[in-house]
Amino acid sequence: MQLSKEILEKLTTIVGENYIFTDIETRNYYGHDETEDYVFPPNVVLKPANAKEVSEILLIANDYKIPTTPIGARTGLSGGALSIYEGIGLSMERFNKIIEIDEQNLQVTVEPGVITQVLRETVAEKRFFYPVDPSSMGSCWIGGNIAENSGGARAVKYGVTKDYVLNLEVVLPSGEIIWTGANTLKNSTGYNLTQLMVGSEGTLGVITKIVLKLLPKxxxxxxxxxxxxxxxxxxxxxxxxxxxxxxxxxxxxxxxxxxxxxxxxxxxxxxxxxxxxxxxxxxxxxxxxxxxxxxxxxxxxxxxxxxxxxxxxxxxxxxxxxxxxxxxxxxxxxxxxxSIYKEEDTVVPRYMLPELLKGIKQIGAKHGFISVCYGHAGDGNLHVNIIKGDMTDDNWQTQVPIGIKEIFELTVALKGTLSGEHGIGYVQKNFMNIAFSKVHLELMESIKRVFDPNNILNPGKIFPDYN
Amino acid sequence: MQLSKEILEKLTTIVGENYIFTDIETRNYYGHDETEDYVFPPNVVLKPANAKEVSEILLIANDYKIPTTPIGARTGLSGGALSIYEGIGLSMERFNKIIEIDEQNLQVTVEPGVITQVLRETVAEKRFFYPVDPSSMGSCWIGGNIAENSGGARAVKYGVTKDYVLNLEVVLPSGEIIWTGANTLKNSTGYNLTQLMVGSEGTLGVITKIVLKLLPKxxxxxxxxxxxxxxxxxxxxxxxxxxxxxxxxxxxxxxxxxxxxxxxxxxxxxxxxxxxxxxxxxxxxxxxxxxxxxxxxxxxxxxxxxxxxxxxxxxxxxxxxxxxxxxxxxxxxxxxxxSIYKEEDTVVPRYMLPELLKGIKQIGAKHGFISVCYGHAGDGNLHVNIIKGDMTDDNWQTQVPIGIKEIFELTVALKGTLSGEHGIGYVQKNFMNIAFSKVHLELMESIKRVFDPNNILNPGKIFPDYN
Missing domain, CATH: 3.30.70.2190 (Alpha-Beta Plaits)
Structure with a gap:
């Protein structure tokens, strides 16, 4: 799409002229993450400073029906931060402060653009422990971890991101700003919007502040x-x-x-x-x-x-x-x-791992691809890297998707599901009907419409193109 | 409301004549729980045997717009299981089986009507540990624990019910049956409907099967x-x-x-x-x-x-x-x-407890009531029992609600919220706007409408009467 001069002027007024970018280098830079070799540049990159600016941007996006994609550290593996319908790329990089380490309550309030490892090391200095450690923790951000419900090696004992999120400040697509919960370890007060937000891949709101639980070191x-x-x-x-x-x-x-x-x-x-x-x-x-x-x-x-x-x-x-x-x-x-590759993020009950591994190899043999598997076996979470190697382009494009579908069907048959910690994003969305019935998908899509009736926020993610 | 002969016949056809009750003793019995002295009898009590029967009941309830309230062990402290608009009382007592203890994956599949302590003891025989232990665990059911997101004494180390729920079979108000997630420890596949269900107090669906995570003993x-x-x-x-x-x-x-x-x-x-x-x-x-x-x-x-x-x-x-x-x-x-009493379930970040306790006593002194406080201090969860003692009926009815409102305002000001583990249900619903903005409440109510457009399932709970 083309953004008119009028829209760009309005956006400039919100973020200031130093934080709006329309040059192709910047747009390309923010148009890719770590998902295969996809590049989907937004029309404009904005770098808002605070929740109020995000809110004002979303009001404009709603007025003009502009697709708006929150962008984190772009370390994602499912394409969740790609601006596949162009529009506004909303880089959260200026939300990079650890606001408060609450030593009395073992909590930290942090902005989404803080690098996960920086958070871990900073709280460790105070003798606290934030256990979630995705492999990319040296570069990924805590906001993206929440968007994708990231895991990591310590999840087997300490749980995943969702287990540490107590409360979120979220800018809703309507521009309204809410805190989803309370800064408490327990909460039975209304629907759990905090947990609905975690893993919603930037489709329900833009996270601007985060309260996390910490453990003693x-x-x-x-x-x-x-x-x-x-x-x-x-x-x-x-x-x-x-x-x-x-x-x-x-x-x-x-x-x-x-x-x-x-x-x-x-x-x-x-x-x-x-x-x-x-x-x-x-x-x-x-x-x-x-x-x-x-x-x-x-x-x-x-x-x-x-x-x-x-x-x-x-x-x-x-x-x-x-x-x-x-x-x-x-x-x-x-x-x-x-090699060129495709990565899947299968997860099953852990005892099913041997059967999953065997099945993946059989499916590969049938369709002529090899795979390299590794992952968080304690959680039953197996990363499957399908390698192009010397496969023909034709086979790569025709056989591999059939094989991936079969891998997911196997995963679901073993009472597992499509993604353990990477999210569905762009690349897995057309496999969603393997895991979910039509009714179930429609329920999720209806929730999306409650939050985002104009479908401006990260459109084209999670939900299949058909259905 | 009156249920017509035609409706009662249809319901009889579904559950069989041994499992439908219209006598006043039975209706009264299922019309109260442990919340103060409230009694709200349904017009009819049904005891379905399986998810299919629940589904058929909900289809009738939708056709005739009959309020339908899932009823567990009736140990609740917020009136979540009370049929305040009469209609159908859906007793889940025949869902009382521990279906499978999966020793390989440390999981248990259980029906909602199993007593929490029975579940704990049964898995303990296999050397497993289900840590959630509400004070009422000798009589409460696991389904009610999920509906209210129950805690207990061990929550401080082991978390609350939500931390153990992996997957739920739910009959939606539409009569459709879904599994909310997968039997996996990690899951980044679409919106987390499992966690949306936990703590939703029977307003979004009827839980008919539950997969829980276990720990080694x-x-x-x-x-x-x-x-x-x-x-x-x-x-x-x-x-x-x-x-x-x-x-x-x-x-x-x-x-x-x-x-x-x-x-x-x-x-x-x-x-x-x-x-x-x-x-x-x-x-x-x-x-x-x-x-x-x-x-x-x-x-x-x-x-x-x-x-x-x-x-x-x-x-x-x-x-x-x-x-x-x-x-x-x-x-x-x-x-x-x-004494006659009212119980509140305040929760704050744990360091705020002394301030909360002090404030509660001051508010009591101001309005002329005494309170007895106890609870799960490690979680910042303080149960406040307001005692009628020798207060006049008039003061009890006029002063105490003002005091409770002030207690909740204090709780929220201390970054806590209204309920840590009892839920909002019937008795706390008109305090919800202390914790949530209008926008936030409307968001939750819109989610309710997505699941239950005719508002048949447990109406009159969670959301304020006004707003």
Whole structure:
């Protein structure tokens, strides 16, 4: 669409001439995220300073029916921040303050544009712990984490973003500003709009302030890497660890290819992997009592020794721990730097993981694609990277979507669903009817219309094009 | 309203003649819960056997615009299950099965009419832990817990009902049946209708199956009772314990009057209370390592010794623990058996508790009522029992509502809200505009209309009569 001079003047009046951009470089920059190679530039990029400016922008957007897409750190993996119908790209980068660390109540009030790792480190200085740690935490923002209900390695013990959000200041598409809840740990007062907002991918409102729950800092952890000769046994061990009464603080699965590519593409990782190792589990326990952690680690070792494993590597130093985590966190980047790819974010009850993995490989074999799988096995959350490799363009475009559909059908049949932590956004939306009935989708779309009758806010996301 | 012979015949056809009741005894029985002395009998009580029957009932209710109120164990404290506009009372008592304990995935699938304590004990036999323990857990049902987002003593460490609900089978007011989510620990797939359902007090749909997350059983705990000479110092100690890096598994506050009345009205509780004790904290830590629990208990003692306290009582035996918990759980009953009362369920950030308590007493003094306060101090959740005692009927009816309004205004000013775990239901609905703006309430009401355009399901709850 074209935005008229009149509209641009009105927008300039709101944000000031230093914070409105129509040049193609800026528009392209804000038109992509980490989702494959998509680029959907908005017509104009705005960088509002506060909720009032966001409100005024949304009033204009409503008046002129301009699609408006909130944009975070653009680290998303489902295209949630792409301006697929152009219009206004609403960069939240100036909302970058940690407003208050409430030491008495173990809460932090923060703006959406704060980098997740910065938040974690800042509260850690006060001896607090914000556990949510997406692999992209060094660059992603807390606002995007809320929009997508991000998880990460520690979700298995500590939960995902939704479990820490107490209250949100939200600019509704109508321009009204509300706080969704209260700054309390418990709340049975009306419908839970806070949780409705979390994971709504910027389609129901623009988040401008966030109150998060914090935990007391945890002082110790033990990290181990367990090499399995059989990938499906690694998956089976995941469930066995929980049945032994242990809740690890991380339980990550990596297929052999994932590690191989990481060792090849990422510098400074010194781990000896044998050709016979089909998969690894990276297992962490944490707590304040080192002697307890050693007991738990021993219990874990005795569980995994029930499977065919090679020697367990314990990380003895902080450097070794950092190296193992760097390896895990670099998998996605390494796999993706190696080929054109598509990434799916399947999630199932954790015991179903071996069956999911087996099924994915069978589907790949049938349609002629290979996949590299890794992820948060403790949560049953398996990231499936489908690799183009030397597939023909034709097969890539015709066979892969059929295969992805089958993977999602399998996931749902195993009582799982399409996305564990990346969101549906743009790239998964046409698979939504695998997980949801027509009635169910219509219910969600009707909620969308309640908030956003003109469909100005992040249109073209979550809901299928047909239906 | 009167239900015609035609309607009653249709309903009989659905549930069978053994499960439809129009006699006044049955109607009265299902017309009250534990909320003050309200009785609102429905015109007819139905006891459906399954989701299909519920669906058929709701289709009739829609056709004839009959108010339909889901009824659980009737232990509610906000009148959520009262048929205030008569119509159909939908007793869920035949939904009383624990369908499956999934030992591999640490999940349980259960029907809404299962008693919470039965669920806890049944999963405990398999070495699992369902932590949510409302004081009424011996009689309340899991479906009602979800409808009101119930908490309990262990919420401070383990969270409330919402934190355990993974997936819900819901009959929508339209008669359609959906599962709200998936049986997974993580889910970023569309709007979170599961969490929208939790705490919606039976106004958005009828819950017919529930998938809950379980934890591995925790083997040990240490319980102590700490007498404080000053009530506000007991409140201050709550926050200090967390700041010392400890997350107790329970942290309960009882004013002196609460204990006095309990000792007088409940048999078999043998605790020595001195007249100088203004308040007590009941503090529990739990875990699998007794030596760690002793260290944590010692840390707690060193924190509370920073205040003016009398000797800390450690519960040495299971019997002693049970007695202390019985004392705590009997407070509500004891206070209520003593006088006509009104109970409020205020919740604030926990550090605000001393200020809340002080304010409540001042408001009481101003309007001439006394209050007995107790509750889940670790969550900032204070139950305020306003006692009629020898107040005149006139003052009771005119002054107390003004005082309650002021208490809620104070609660909201302290960044808290109206209800922590009891819900709004019938008795608190006209205070909702203290916590929410008109825009916010309209948003919630519009969501209600999306689900229930004819307003047949539990009408007259949550939303103010005016507005």
């Amino acid at each position: 945890v002082s110790h952890n033990v990290l181990m890497l367990v090499p399995f000769y059989k990938a499906h046994e690694a998956c089976e061990a995941v469930s066995a660890i929980f049945r032994a009464g242990i809740v690890p603080s991380a339980l990550e699965f990596m297929e052999r290819d994932a590690i191989d590519w990481t060792l090849e593409y990422v510098d400074g990782i010194n781990v000896s992997i044998k050709p016979e190792h089909q998969a690894h589990l990276l297992i962490e326990v944490d707590g304040n009592y080192p002697e307890v952690l050693m007991q738990e680690a021993e219990k874990i070792v005795s569980v995994v020794e029930g499977f065919e494993i090679d020697e367990v590597l314990f990380a003895d130093t902080e450097d070794q721990k950092n190296m193992l985590w760097k390896m895990r966190r670099s998998v996605a980047e390494a796999v993706k730097s190696n | 925790v083997s040990h705990n240490v319980l102590m009772l700490v007498p404080f000479y000053k009530a506000h110092e007991a409140c201050e100690a709550v926050s200090a314990i967390f700041r010392a890096g400890i997350v107790p598994s329970a942290l309960e506050f009882m004013e002196r009057d609460a204990i006095d009345w309990t000792l007088e009205y409940v048999d078999g509780i043998n605790v020595s209370i001195k007249p100088e004790h203004q308040a007590h904290l009941l503090i529990e830590v739990d875990g699998n390592y007794p030596e760690v629990l002793m260290q944590e208990a010692e840390k707690i003692v060193s924190v509370v010794e920073g205040f003016e306290i009398d000797e800390v009582l450690f519960a040495d035996t299971e019997d002693q623990k049970n007695m202390l918990w019985k004392m705590r759980r009997s407070v509500a009953e004891a206070v209520k058996s003593n």
